[in-house]
Amino acid sequence: MANIIEVRNLTKKFDDTAVVNDISFSVEEGGIFAFLGPNGAGKSTTIKMLTTLLRPTSGTISINGFNPVVDPDAARHSFGIVFQDPSLDEDLTALENLQLHGALYSVPKNTLAKRIAELLALVELADRKNDFIRDFSGGMKRRLEIARGLLHHPKIIFLDEPTLGLDPQTRNHLWNYVRKLNADEGITVFFTTHYMEEASQIARHIAIIDNGTIIAQGTSADLQKETGTASLEEAFLKLTGNVIRDESGSSLDRMRTHGRRWGRR
Amino acid sequence: MNNAIYVMWLREVKRFIRSKSRIVGSLGQPILFLVALGYGLGPVFQKAGQGNYLEFIAPGIIGMAIIFSAIFNGMQVIWDRQFGFLKETMVAPVSRLAIMFGRTIGGATVASAQGVLVLFIAVLAGFRVASWTGILPAVIIMLLIALLFSALGIMVASLLKDMQGFQLIMNFLIMPLFFLSGALFPLNSAPSALLLVARFDPLSYGVDALRYFLIGTSTFSLTLDVGVLLGVSALFLALGSYFFSIIEI
């Protein structure tokens, strides 16, 4: 099958430090791809380059045949994304956030109303749809972001730690829904997570990135065989070592620091 | 594309209408200026043979309300970046030009609404409009001023990563633009150096056009006023959408 994502020798430097260092990988159309790695490995930075939010220092990317640097508009038509960091408009209601997304992604009116109802039920927020986001708990915001990310059906969906902060029920609902989208509509799924069981169960192909470099690729079984371990979690630990990573620079933490420093208006 | 412009416009308007504290808060300063300067300096102004000061500064204060509100609105981009919503609009399959344009006209709508409110308050405070037929064109001028400074606000915000630089912008951009524009003093009798500086301040032309329609006097010709407002708006829109389109997150 053809590859819908092709990444060749991709590098991103922030003031001379390579955060993503010469990585290459591909994702086949209709595949489910897990991008795993310790905190600060470069997962989100890679996703940002794939989704036109950051320009690569060097290397090439093809998203559905388009280069996000040369033709960002065409690339953006090909994907949807759930970010790791918060991205809702706190001053709008849940429903308004979804409607705004629907309008930006030109989801037809009838489909939009139907999907909003379906997804609000999925994330169990139907009764809170007219509440402002600023009154939501962290987990509720996360759930709404998931619902919003699934509102339109693009060719590729990027999920950057979608299950972060979610209760187990919602996590299950999410993965069932995503698998259904993948099976029924052939949507390619590219996700990151720190839950290894999740990755092992859902992904058909896995890449492990550490310190900006891809250190292993294959199916969960391949990785276990390669490392002589009995689970993906053990394989992951064996490949990336047991040292705890410096989390201080992770993007979520930076957001939190900013949030504290500036407070809300 | 049109849809994106509309939803971004609607977002700005909704946020404004819902924030009572913002509406009231933003009117405090213009009222203070009207009362303290209009009434306080009125007698001196009159003695100097320049006529009614309240009449003279009311258009200037309207201009002030608009420039503050418009630039401030544009700078919302920084908050949206900080609280994450900006990302949502930056990956959407619509051109960033449409997003930027929607935000700009949304901010301009809000800012000119504030201008109209200040006009209303000025009338309550004793400001007499020269002719009621001047109101509609004056509102159009308000929109033009608001458009220009909304675009400027977004342009500046696109270049800043966080609110650290905000104080700098306030003191070295917004304040000088306001104080050097002839909003508070007549340009015809100003020292030539000051007049020269004011000629480089787009707000001077905006306030001048407002005076033309509201009190029937002006320093520059209306054609020059409108020409400068349109030209500078186009320039800031072009620059603003360029800087907005290359934002990285």
Ligand SMILES: Nc1ncnc2c1ncn2[C@@H]1O[C@H](COP(=O)(O)OP(=O)(O)OP(=O)(O)O)[C@@H](O)[C@H]1O
């Ligand atoms: N804008 C930036 N400027 C400087 N350094 C950055 C920037 N964004 C990310 N980094 C650095 O790049 C590295 C990779 O960050 P990234 O967010 O991609 O990690 P990640 O793999 O997504 O980690 P996590 O699991 O914690 O989300 C980190 O060391 C981070 O500090």
Ligand SMILES: [Mg+2]
């Ligand atoms: Mg990350």
